[in-house]
Amino acid sequence: MSAFxxxxxxxxxxxxxxxxxYLLLDGSVLNRKQRKLFSLLPLFADTxxxxxxxxxxxxxxxxxxxxxxxxxxxxxLSNFPQPLQLVLSKxxxxxxxxxxxxxxxxxDVGNKQLIWFHFYQATVLPILHRELPDEYRAVxxxxxxxxxxxxxxxxxQKLTGDNAGMVIxxxxxxxxxxxxxxxxxxxxxxxxxxxxxxxxxxxRHHLPDTLPKIQWHALxxxxxMVEYARAAYALTDINAILSWCILxxxxxxxxxxxxxxxxxxxxxxxxxxxxxxxxxxxGLSDPAKVKLEEFxxxxxxxxx
Numbered sequence: 001m002s003a004f005x006x007x008x009x010x011x012x013x014x015x016x017x018x019x020x021x022y023l024l025l026d027g028s029v030l031n032r033k034q035r036k037l038f039s040l041l042p043l044f045a046d047t048x049x050x051x052x053x054x055x056x057x058x059x060x061x062x063x064x065x066x067x068x069x070x071x072x073x074x075x076x077l078s079n080f081p082q083p084l085q086l087v088l089s090k091x092x093x094x095x096x097x098x099x100x101x102x103x104x105x106x107x108d109v110g111n112k113q114l115i116w117f118h119f120y121q122a123t124v125l126p127i128l129h130r131e132l133p134d135e136y137r138a139v140x141x142x143x144x145x146x147x148x149x150x151x152x153x154x155x156x157q158k159l160t161g162d163n164a165g166m167v168i169x170x171x172x173x174x175x176x177x178x179x180x181x182x183x184x185x186x187x188x189x190x191x192x193x194x195x196x197x198x199x200x201x202x203x204r205h206h207l208p209d210t211l212p213k214i215q216w217h218a219l220x221x222x223x224x225m226v227e228y229a230r231a232a233y234a235l236t237d238i239n240a241i242l243s244w245c246i247l248x249x250x251x252x253x254x255x256x257x258x259x260x261x262x263x264x265x266x267x268x269x270x271x272x273x274x275x276x277x278x279x280x281x282x283g284l285s286d287p288a289k290v291k292l293e294e295f296x297x298x299x300x301x302x303x304x
Contacts, residue, residue, distance in 0.1 A: 002074045007148065007156055008062060008086055015088065019145055019163070021062040022093055023073075024085040024120055059097050085122065086148040090163060099143060099166050106180040108187035114179070115187050122149040123193050129159045131186045138167040139180075152196075152219050195238055196223045199245050209303050210249040225253070232256075233266040240275050247280050251295035258295070261288045
C-alpha cells in the first residue's frame with residue numbers, strides 16, 4: 001500500500017460525520033499517459049473521472065475506489081505523485097467541481113498584471129492558504145475541512161479549511177473577470193514559486209530525456225539550479241534562468257565553474273531581462289567552445 005493510500009485510510013478513520021473524502025488530480029498528468037488510460041477508463045466509470053484528453057482538475061470520490069481501481073491509479077501516478085491530493089469536505093463532488101473550476105487566476109493589483117496559476121498546484125496552495133486575506137482565503141478553503149498536498153520534499157502538508165459553505169469570489173476585474181486580487185508581495189511569492197515549475201514544464205515538453213524519471217526528483221534538481229542562479233548571480237528573469245538550466249542539463253551542472261566565460265556572463269547579466277536565448281553560448285572564445293562541445297557530447301552519450 002502506497003504512502004498516499006495510507007494517508008487516505010488514516011483520514012477516513014477519523015472522518016467527521018457528514019464529510020466525504022475526495023481525490024483531486026491534475027488532468028495534465030493524466031493527459032501524458034492518455035494512451036494507457038484510455039482503455040482503463042471503464043474502471044472509473046462512476047467515480048467522476050471525466051476525461052484524460054483535457055487538462056484541468058479531475059475529482060474522484062474515494063468511496064468509489066475499489067482495490068483494483070486503487071492499484072491502477074497508484075501505478076499510473078507512481079512517477080507523478082505531486083498532482084494527487086486529498087480533500088475532505090461535506091459538499092457533494094459535483095458542487096465542489098463546479099466551484100473550483102472558477103478559481104484559476106490572480107491579479108497583481110499594484111502592477112496591473114494577471115498572475116496565472118492553477119489553484120490546485122501543490123506548490124501554490126500553501127502560499128495562498130498562508131497569504132490570502134480572510135475573505136479570499138474563504139473562497140478556496142472555506143468549503144473544505146482538510147486539504148492535503150505533497151511538497152517538493154515528498155512530505156504531506158495539511159491545509160485546514162473552514163468546512164463551511166461555498167463562498168463566491170467578491171472581486172471582479174473588468175477584463176479578467178473572477179480573479180484573486182493579490183498584493184505585490186503575494187504576487188512575487190507566487191511568481192517565485194512558479195519559476196521552478198515553469199522551467200520543469202519547459203524541459204518536460206522539449207528535453208524530457210534530460211530529466212530524472214521521478215517527478216519530485218526532477219523538480220528538486222531544477223529547484224537546486226534555480227536557487228543557485230539566484231544566489232550566485234542574482235538572476236531573476238525566467239528566460240535567463242531557463243537558459244541557464246537548459247545549458248546545465250545538456251552539459252554538466254557546474255558548467256559555469258568549468259568555463260569561466262559563462263560565469264562572467266551570468267555575473268554581468270544581473271536580472272537578465274531582455275537577454276537573447278543564446279546569451280550564454282553565443283560568441284564564446286574558441287577554447288571555451290571546444291570545452292563546451294566536449295560536455296555536450298559526453299552528456300549526449302550518457303543519455304543514449
